[in-house]
Every structure is written in structure tokens, then in C-alpha cells.
Amino acid sequence: MSVGEALVGRASVATAPRRHAFGRDWFLGYAFILPVLVVIVGLIAYPLSYSIWLSLQDVKVGGVGRFIGFDNYYKLLFDTNARIHGDFLNSVKVTLLYVCGAIVGKFLVGMVSALILNAHIRARHFWRTLLFLPWSIPAIVGAYSWKFIYNDINGVANTALTNAGLIDRPILFLASPDLAIWSVLVAAIWQGTPFWTMTFLAGLQSIPTEMYEAAGIDGATTAQSYWFITLPNLSSVILVTTMLSTIWTTNAIQFIYILTNGGPGGATETFPMLAVSQGMRAYDLGIASAVPLLFFPFFALMIYFLTRRMLRAEA
Amino acid sequence: MADVTMGARSMAPARSIPVWSWLASKNRGYYLAGYAILAVLGFWTIFPFYWQVATSLRSDVDLYTPVVSLIPTSLTLEHYGKVFSPNSQLPTQLRNSMLVATGAAVVSVILGSLAGYALTRLSFFGRAGIARILVFAYLAPGTILFIPLYVMMSNLGLRDTLLGVTLAHLTFSVPFATWMLMGYFKTIPIELEEAAMMDGASRPTILWRIVLPLAAPAVVVVAVFAFTLSWNEFLYALVLLQSRDKMTAPIGLTAYAVGDVTYWGQMMAAATIMSIPPLLLYLFGQRWVIAGWTAGAVKS
Numbered sequence: 001m002s003v004g005e006a007l008v009g010r011a012s013v014a015t016a017p018r019r020h021a022f023g024r025d026w027f028l029g030y031a032f033i034l035p036v037l038v039v040i041v042g043l044i045a046y047p048l049s050y051s052i053w054l055s056l057q058d059v060k061v062g063g064v065g066r067f068i069g070f071d072n073y074y075k076l077l078f079d080t081n082a083r084i085h086g087d088f089l090n091s092v093k094v095t096l097l098y099v100c101g102a103i104v105g106k107f108l109v110g111m112v113s114a115l116i117l118n119a120h121i122r123a124r125h126f127w128r129t130l131l132f133l134p135w136s137i138p139a140i141v142g143a144y145s146w147k148f149i150y151n152d153i154n155g156v157a158n159t160a161l162t163n164a165g166l167i168d169r170p171i172l173f174l175a176s177p178d179l180a181i182w183s184v185l186v187a188a189i190w191q192g193t194p195f196w197t198m199t200f201l202a203g204l205q206s207i208p209t210e211m212y213e214a215a216g217i218d219g220a221t222t223a224q225s226y227w228f229i230t231l232p233n234l235s236s237v238i239l240v241t242t243m244l245s246t247i248w249t250t251n252a253i254q255f256i257y258i259l260t261n262g263g264p265g266g267a268t269e270t271f272p273m274l275a276v277s278q279g280m281r282a283y284d285l286g287i288a289s290a291v292p293l294l295f296f297p298f299f300a301l302m303i304y305f306l307t308r309r310m311l312r313a314e315a
Numbered sequence: 316m317a318d319v320t321m322g323a324r325s326m327a328p329a330r331s332i333p334v335w336s337w338l339a340s341k342n343r344g345y346y347l348a349g350y351a352i353l354a355v356l357g358f359w360t361i362f363p364f365y366w367q368v369a370t371s372l373r374s375d376v377d378l379y380t381p382v383v384s385l386i387p388t389s390l391t392l393e394h395y396g397k398v399f400s401p402n403s404q405l406p407t408q409l410r411n412s413m414l415v416a417t418g419a420a421v422v423s424v425i426l427g428s429l430a431g432y433a434l435t436r437l438s439f440f441g442r443a444g445i446a447r448i449l450v451f452a453y454l455a456p457g458t459i460l461f462i463p464l465y466v467m468m469s470n471l472g473l474r475d476t477l478l479g480v481t482l483a484h485l486t487f488s489v490p491f492a493t494w495m496l497m498g499y500f501k502t503i504p505i506e507l508e509e510a511a512m513m514d515g516a517s518r519p520t521i522l523w524r525i526v527l528p529l530a531a532p533a534v535v536v537v538a539v540f541a542f543t544l545s546w547n548e549f550l551y552a553l554v555l556l557q558s559r560d561k562m563t564a565p566i567g568l569t570a571y572a573v574g575d576v577t578y579w580g581q582m583m584a585a586a587t588i589m590s591i592p593p594l595l596l597y598l599f600g601q602r603w604v605i606a607g608w609t610a611g612a613v614k615s
Contacts, residue, residue: 021440022439022440023437023438023439023440023442024437024438024439025433025437025438025439025518026439026440028433028437028518029433029437029438029439029442030439032429032430032432032433032437033429033430033433033434033445035425035426035429035430036426036427036429036430036449036489036493037445039426039485039486039489040448040449040452040489040490043464043482043483043485043486044452044455044460044486046467047460047463047464047467047486048455048459048460048463050463050466050467051459051460051462051463054462054463054466109356112352112356113356116349116352116353116356119349121349121350121353127353127357129598129601130357130360130361131356131357131360132597132601133360133361133364133597134360134363134364136593136594136596136597136598137364137590137593137594138546138547138565138586138589138590138593139547139549140547140549140565140568140586141367141565141568141586141587141589141590142363142364144367144568144582144583144586145363145364145366145367145583145586146363148366148367148370148577148579148583149362149363149366153379154378154379156366156385187363190359190360190363244454247454247456250456250458251456251457251458252549253458253549253550254549257549257553258569271458272458272550275458275461275462276461276550276553276554279461279462279465279554280554285462285466288462289462289463292456292458292459292462293459296459299455299456303451303454303455304451306450306454307447307450307451307454310450311446311447311450
């Protein structure tokens with residue numbers, strides 16, 4: 001890129017002596033950018049600021065808003081009398097548990113899958129295609145498949161356990177408050193692991209083979225090679241994958257929405273689910289806007305970091 | 316999509332860490348353990364999908380017995396018959412999904428090609444800033460936008476319309492397409508354009524005669540990606556669409572659960588049908604798909 005740029009730069013000096021204040025190709029450049037800018041401003045930037053404006057109002061679906069300053073935020077964060085305060089604290093707890101569980105699970109399964117796929121195995125292509133499959137079908141379809149597997153009446157998980165004589169009564173995978181979030185996590189890990197396997201596998205393949213050979217000659221054990229060669233070389237891949245996956249996992253609501261709908265009793269109500277239920281069922285658009293906005297700073301930080309990294313990698 | 320080809324090449328050859336083979340030579344046990352883990356992973360991966368297809372092929376009698384056999388005893392297409400019967404909404408919903416996803420994909424690649432080219436090849440004030448905003452928009456989560464988009468679409472009279480959902484899908488597919496195409500434009504040798512410029516070709520001629528033919532394959536790949544993203548989208552479609560004949564296929568799936576009763580057979584039949592387009596894309600375009608998705612994460 002930089003070389004190409006330098007070349008073009010030089011050519012332009014030679015052919016076009018008069019430089020424009022906005023740059024050499026300013027007219028064509030702005031003309032080409034304009035449609036995308038319209039989308040970004042009209043469908044992303046404007047809604048984002050509109051969301052902030054909504055969060056400062058007492059506004060119901062179909063009603064007229066009334067400006068109330070930071071009351072919605074106060075209610076969510078500090079008002080111990082408001083029911084929504086408890087719901088919000090609960091959603092913070094559930095979101096953290098859900099994200100951490102999902103990240104740990106996807107990391108472990110993804111790492112094991114990638115290490116095996118990177119080894120000398122037969123029919124590698126077949127196994128790779130197979131292990132990436134969950135990611136290629138719509139998430140909603142996976143969510144319903146898992147819902148049927150977990151079903152208490154004719155779900156295959158309960159039937160199999162009963163037939164094996166391990167349980168007498170069906171386990172309420174999705175309806176018991178203690179179990180629900182773990183059941184959802186299993187399904188979410190199933191769907192999200194392939195992305196981790198993919199990035200880990202690509203990362204593993206970029207580690208020079210010579211490093212392992214050298215370590216082998218020096219008498220390093222497998223565990224040592226893994227700890228001192230594989231992990232350090234994968235560290236940046238792990239960091240970026242964790243961040244991307246955190247953003248996507250938190251904000252994808254399909255699995256929770258379909259499997260438990262936030263229940264039982266809020267046990268799986270992450271903050272996007274709280275926003276959906278406040279907006280679409282309680283019709284309170286002010287609160288529903290404020291909830292995701294309170295989480296936005298964390299995402300903005302991660303996105304800022306990722307943006308810098310991705311643009312640097314591109315250059 | 317420079318990375319696409321590069322990633323694809325690095326994934327394709329059967330290169331592997333010698334640690335494993337070196338271990339295997341010492342001890343075959345590692346090999347066996349490896350295959351055992353692989354078998355478990357394979358089972359865990361394929362089972363929900365297998366169960367979905369198997370369920371769609373069982374009769375209702377077979378489905379609601381307490382004794383469930385892993386392999387369906389009698390296969391039937393009755394559920395597929397039902398989801399495609401004249402009073403079923405599935406055909407309409409598949410058509411809706413097709414329209415929305417095609418619209419989003421076409422608009423995204425057109426806008427993305429123009430912007431991607433400008434951001435990589437033209438020099439103008441504010442270029443770096445715009446590139447940064449684009450990546451930011453690409454990663455910005457939809458949970459922040461769905462409430463304001465819902466209110467906006469209601470005010471514009473676009474709630475419960477396919478146009479409204481298509482516009483909502485542009486929020487992720489346009490930044491996505493632009494970002495992917497930016498990567499690709501960087502791989503086209505700039506010398507081709509310079510040579511044409513020396514020969515006196517104008518910018519539009521260069522674009523039309525040189526850049527576009529070279530970019531065509533990438534544009535197709537990105538269009539197909541954008542199509543799948545939109546085809547699978549759930550949140551925006553869920554909050555924007557209410558009428559059953561306006562729903563996209565993923566939202567239509569929720570209608571097979573009525574109160575406490577779920578029509579599992581029909582639901583799984585519909586689910587299997589709507590999995591086919593993304594599945595075909597994955598099976599035939601695997602190397603681009605994988606390389607494209609890992610591009611941003613892996614490069615250091």
C-alpha cells in the first residue's frame with residue numbers, strides 16, 4: 001500500500017501540478033464515499049444519537065415523550081425502590097456470567113479442535129468441514145434444535161438419560177433457575193466455537209515449524225512447547241478473537257430469546273434481553289434505550305482497540 | 316480480501332506441527348486419544364443438526380412417543396408437505412427473506428465497491444477518518460440500534476414492511492461489504508491503473524475497463540456473504556415485523572410454537588429448508604468463507 005501510494009503520489013506531482021486543498025482526487029473520492037456516508041449517518045449515527053435522546057425522556061410506544069433528564073439512568077443505577085433497578089443489576093450479573101462462560105467454553109473447545117485439526121490426521125478436510133458446520137447454519141435454527149433436545153416431554157436428552165436409567169424424572173434443563181443459564185451456554189458455545197477454531201487454526205498455521213524443531217532438539221516436552229511457543233505466538237489472535245467474540249456473544253440474543261426468553265425469573269436475562277422486554281413488552285422506550293447505552297462504553301473501548309488494530313493490519 | 320486468498324493458501328496445504336507426529340512416533344496412545352477427542356467433538360457438532368433433519372422426517376406418532384430411537388424408524392415427508400401447503404406462510408416468508416437479503420446484498424456491494432475503491436485508491440481529505448468510522452460501524456452492536464430504528468421506522472411508516480427491514484440490515488451489511496472490498500482492492504496491482512493513466516485513460520474508463528473486471532469475483536463473494544448475514548438476521552426482523560405474511564423466514568419459525576404446543580415436525584422441516592442456502596454457500600465456498608472471517612482477527 002505505502003509503496004503504491006508513493007508511486008501514485010509521485011505520478012500525480014508530475015501530471016497534475018496544481019494540488020487541491022481537499023486532496024488530489026477530492027471530487028471523485030467524495031462522490032464515491034457519499035452513498036456509504038449517507039447510510040452511516042442516516043442509519044447508524046442518527047439512530048445512535050436518537051437513542052441517547054430517547055434515553056433522556058419518559059416515552060412509551062406510540063406516546064409523546066417528556067424530557068426528564070437523567071431520571072432513567074438514575075432509576076436503573078441507583079433507585080432501590082424501582083423494580084427496574086433490581087432487574088438491571090440482575091442483567092449485569094447474568095450478562096457477566098453468560099459472557100465469561102461462553103468465552104471460556106469457546107476458548108477451550110476451540111483450542112482443542114484447532115490443535116487436533118492442525119495435527120497429522122486422516123481426512124482433515126472432512127473433519128474441518130464438520131467442525132465448522134454449526135456456524136454455517138442460521139443461529140435461530142440451532143437454537144430451536146437445542147430447544148427440542150432439551151425438551152422435558154420428548155426431548156432426546158431426557159429420553160436418553162431416562163433410558164440409561166440415570167434419572168427417574170425429566171430434568172427441566174430450561175425451566176429450572178439454576179440450570180437454565182448453563183443449558184443456554186452449552187447451546188451458545190456449540191454455535192460460537194467454530195469462529196474460534198477457525199482463527200486459532202489460522203494462527204497455528206502461521207507459527208514457523210522451525211520453532212518446534214528447535215525446541216524438540218533442546219529436549220522440550222510437548223507441554224513446554226505449547227506453553228512457550230504455541231501460546232505466546234497465539235496471544236494476539238487470542239486477544240482479538242476474545243474481543244470480537246465478546247461483542248458478538250453479548251449482543252446475539254437468539255439463543256436466550258428462543259431457549260428461555262430471559263426466564264425463569266430473570267435467570268437468563270442478559271442486558272439485550274432486558275432492553276427487548278422493556279421496549280417490546282413494557283413499551284418503555286426511554287428505559288429500553290438507556291439499558292444498552294449504559295453498556296456501550298465497554299464495547300466502544302473494545303471496538304476502538306480493534307479498529308486501530310484492524311486498520312494497522314490492513315496498511 | 317487480500318487476506319482471503321492469502322488465508323486460503325495458508326489453510327489449504329496439509330502442513331502441520333511436527334510436535335504431534337513426533338509424539339505419535341513415541342507413543343501411539345496420543346494418536347488414539349486425538350481421534351477419540353475428535354470423535355466426541357464430531358458427535359457434539361453434528362448431533363443437533365442431525366436431530367433437526369431426523370425430526371423433520373419423522374411422523375407425529377413417532378415424535379411424541381416416550382421411546383425415541385436415534386435413527387428414525389419410518390421416514391415421511393408429511394411435515395414438508397405441510398410447510399409447503401397452500402395455507403402455510405413459509406413460501407411467502409422464504410420469498411420475503413430472499414427479497415430482503417438480495418436487496419441488502421446488492422445495495423451493500425454497490426455502495427461498498429465505490430467506497431472501498433475510494434478509500435484505498437483515491438487521495439482526499441478525511442480518508443483515514445472515514446475508514447476508521449467504517450470499521451467502528453462494522454463492529455458496533457445492533458442491540459444499541461434496534462430501539463431507535465424501531466421508532467424511526469414507525470415514524471416513517473416503514474415498520475412491518477420489507478423495505479424497513481432491508482434498511483435496518485444495511486446498518487451491518489454496508490460497513491461489512493466496504494471493509495471486505497477495501498481489503499480486496501489493496502491486492503489489485505496499482506501498476507495496471509498507472510499504466511492506463513499514462514496512456515491517457517480517464518478515471519471512469521479505468522474503473523469500468525480495468526478495476527471492475529478485476530474486482531468482479533470479490534464483489535460476488537462479498538455479495539453472497541452479505542446475503543447470508545441478512546438471511547440469518549434475527550433481532551431487527553423480530554422487532555420490526557408483526558404480520559405473518561411480512562415476516563422473514565427466521566421470525567416465521569417462532570410461529571410454530573403456539574402457546575404450550577410446538578409443532579416440532581413442521582418447525583424442523585421449515586428450519587431445514589431455510590438452512591439450505593447458507594449451508595450450500597459454506598460447502599462450496601468454504602475457503603473464502605473461512606479466510607474472509609478470520610482475516611480481521613488473525614493478521615498481526
